[in-house]
Amino acid sequence: MVKTTQQKIVYEQMSVGYEFVPSNFRLDAEKMKAFLNAVDDNNRIYEDNKIVPPMAIAALAMAEMALSLSLPLGAIHVTQNLEFLQVARIGDQFTSHASVSRKLERDKFHMLTISINVQNQHHVNILSGETSFILPLAATEEKQ
Amino acid sequence: MTLKLEELTVDTKLQELKRQVTQEHINLYATVSGDFNPIHIDQEFARKTPLRGTVAHGMLVLGYISEFMTNSFGQNWLRGGSLNARFKVPARPGDLITISGKINAVQKENEFISILCDVFCQNQQNESVIICETKVKVNADEDCR
Numbered sequence A: 001m002v003k004t005t006q007q008k009i010v011y012e013q014m015s016v017g018y019e020f021v022p023s024n025f026r027l028d029a030e031k032m033k034a035f036l037n038a039v040d041d042n043n044r045i046y047e048d049n050k051i052v053p054p055m056a057i058a059a060l061a062m063a064e065m066a067l068s069l070s071l072p073l074g075a076i077h078v079t080q081n082l083e084f085l086q087v088a089r090i091g092d093q094f095t096s097h098a099s100v101s102r103k104l105e106r107d108k109f110h111m112l113t114i115s116i117n118v119q120n121q122h123h124v125n126i127l128s129g130e131t132s133f134i135l136p137l138a139a140t141e142e143k144q
Numbered sequence B: 001m002t003l004k005l006e007e008l009t010v011d012t013k014l015q016e017l018k019r020q021v022t023q024e025h026i027n028l029y030a031t032v033s034g035d036f037n038p039i040h041i042d043q044e045f046a047r048k049t050p051l052r053g054t055v056a057h058g059m060l061v062l063g064y065i066s067e068f069m070t071n072s073f074g075q076n077w078l079r080g081g082s083l084n085a086r087f088k089v090p091a092r093p094g095d096l097i098t099i100s101g102k103i104n105a106v107q108k109e110n111e112f113i114s115i116l117c118d119v120f121c122q123n124q125q126n127e128s129v130i131i132c133e134t135k136v137k138v139n140a141d142e143d144c145r
Helices: A029-038 A045-049 A054-067 A137-142 B023-033 B043-047 B058-073 B075-080
Strands: A023-026 A076-084 A093-106 A109-120 A125-135 B017-020 B081-087 B096-109 B112-122 B128-139
Touching (some): A045 B075, A054 A076, A054 A093, A054 A125, A054 B058, A076 B075, A093 A125, B017 B058, B023 B058, B058 B075, B058 B081, B058 B096, B058 B128, B075 B128, B096 B128
Antiparallel strands (some): A023 A093, A076 A125, B017 B096, B081 B128, B096 B112
């Protein structure tokens, strides 16, 4: 995986529209096999057709985003939307773009939504999605 | 295993999938995803939190749902599927997760059919782990593969 380094941003510093530094990663056969073992997926469709499970791309894109993000301890992943736009091939190189699409702060309810778009090395959109977290109020207040 | 064209009708049940959550799988997922949050992998830390033990990554369990959809819709799911998932209760090591679902709408769009499904992900106590709506586009004149 090719890493693009970026300082971690904390929740309080993020506003709607904030864009994370794009990150690059590659999914080779070994990484794909490790992912399929982890999720206990024994469908042969991936190996037979030399294609990558889109959830592996989503997992790595989110992992890259998480490297640049510091959420309060106790943040909960509450919703996940994903759209698989194109089949990706083993060995493809991906670039993930993430940005803050919503930040709700209403009384004791704090929610953060981050959009992710992943392209392959030909700049074709492969996957898009939105991830939402609910944040523990006490933890966010302590930092203010 | 994948659905045939004549099966793409409202109320068709999708083939159930069962998966046992283990700490070993959670640890593997942490390694492959790079998400080493101690709530997933550190028993001692997790015991002291309100969750009282380690829990699986939500995206790991979402992987079961994607496999479930792939089993029914094949490459149609991989190249044009979408999902909206809500995480309800965490999956824990030892949980037996059952994924079930059915087609709830079929919409014809020229040479394609959009299939909308309700997918349920429950633990052995019938608690909802994830509630999910999925959509997949298939060719109007051929079986899923």
